[in-house]
Amino acid sequence: MSNDLYITASSSINTNIVSKNELLVFENKEPDLSQFLLSVYRHLDTQYPKFHKMDNLSKLGWLANEVLLKDSFDTAKYKPEDIGIVLSNANSSLDNDIKYMETVKEIASPALFVYTLPNIVIGEISIRHKFKGENAFFINEDFDAAFIQQYVGNLMHNEVLQCCICGWVEALGENYKAVLFLIEKDKSSNSVIFTKENLNKIYQIENG
């Protein structure tokens, strides 16, 4: 079983609830997504001014990743180029695309234009933690556990990566959902084997 890979942590932000490893971290009934995300940021008690410049998709993914790694991830264990990020969603960066297009009628906003690509959230997470490995953003109708398991498993079995953050980050209007998984080669106290079934199980639970 030496070939097994492990889900060593998971996090989710969905329906006004933030959780890690299927346990509640924070809850706030704030109906406005931007305000809710700001409250999560404040709860995490970090100083990261760049957060405030991000679009909602990047904020959501960035926060979910902070929750995922907080207090349990040892960055020093890996070389920067051995840590990768593979994310997916259904609507790309459409949430911010619509907001950018509004500005084009007057003066096109470069600050919004830069977020008109879904992989910018990967860039934001990479900058935060100095992760320099493989990254990819896929578009799927729904979270495709089989594909993620296959693709990430392949990267790790072939030594392209030693560690990977993967999952789903979606924001469109007030609808949003982020579920992230930390995949590593070594077991940890509450890790489970990296299988399609375990991804789906956690994804369902984290979705409440």
Added chain:
Amino acid sequence: MTDIFISSDNILSPIGLNTAVNFERLKQDNSGIKKQENKEMSEQPFYAALFENDFSENGLPDIFTRFEKLLVASVEDAFSKTNVKATDKKTVLIISTTKGNISLLETEILSDELNKRISLNTSAKLVADHFGFVNQPIIISNACISGMLAILTGMRLIQSGQYDHAVVTGADLISKFVLSGFQSFQAVSPSVCKPFDAARDGINLGEGAGTVVLTSNKEYSSGIKVSGGSVSNDANHISGPSRTGEELNIAIGKAMKMAQVTSGDIGFISAHGTATLFNDEMEAKAINLAGLQSAPVNSLKGYYGHTLGAAGLIESIISIQSLKENTIMPTPGFESMGVTQPVNVSTTVIQTPLQHCLKTASGFGGCNAALVFSKQQNQQ
């Protein structure tokens, strides 16, 4: 590792409708970039390589948008030159784009239905169903490395044994959305772009599509392999490249290691070469870090402009054709060296025996990609 062969390919661009025509016209130094006066897109005239047709001639139902018609036309031509079948249960469709149907935001009223129509899943389903693909298509949207990442993903999916063939296609169209964005960044050149040149002043945008059919079946091979590939992230800035080129160098190094080649084996480099100050400087640094400063380097942006999600495909296909014809393409727009590190910019059509080449690209979000293409051992 399983060898991954190129079975067939297509470039559909303002320069021509298939790879052969594109390659011939490039050899004759024909560029697709023209001065455009289109008030719907921009108050000011601008330089870009744009299609002059709407692809309605291929008889698809009206439900297909121009973007989807372009993808279909490119895939159709690539299929006409291979024995790989869409309906084979070991064939997968991979689609690469940055903005797909985003121009609908400019003309349609916002609604949930519109969101669904813009979703790339809708486009992928239409294209996949048109050809009868049995597997769910894979869609990649990873900024300007999308096309290269799509090829790399196809390679990996075949090597994992899940599929035997991958039809990798990508396209992007230019509308006010994209043009205004690059203009807002002050990244668009007021004339034809000048990659690596001392007077370079920004990009031109371009429209286009590219398709490569990858296969593990040697009998279907056209003589070229994808022999290595890698992606990295700068972890530095979301809209500006690395100041050192170190991270692109990481991707180049990993791609070359996978291909089992060293710097002396690389016959030429097809660079991203967007003609922005920072991109070309970063690439020159990475090329030097990789020990590739004497290899001829070209940028095709002066022919095609920056075709975004199609660029990695179109430029890889020209590189593949270069290997087949032992012909290195020049870099239109380049006159005098404008980067601080020495690079051997190709300025004329060069005929020389070639075995391996390197393709690179970088994009917003700090992403970098490198691919190595090689001739099969028995090919000259």
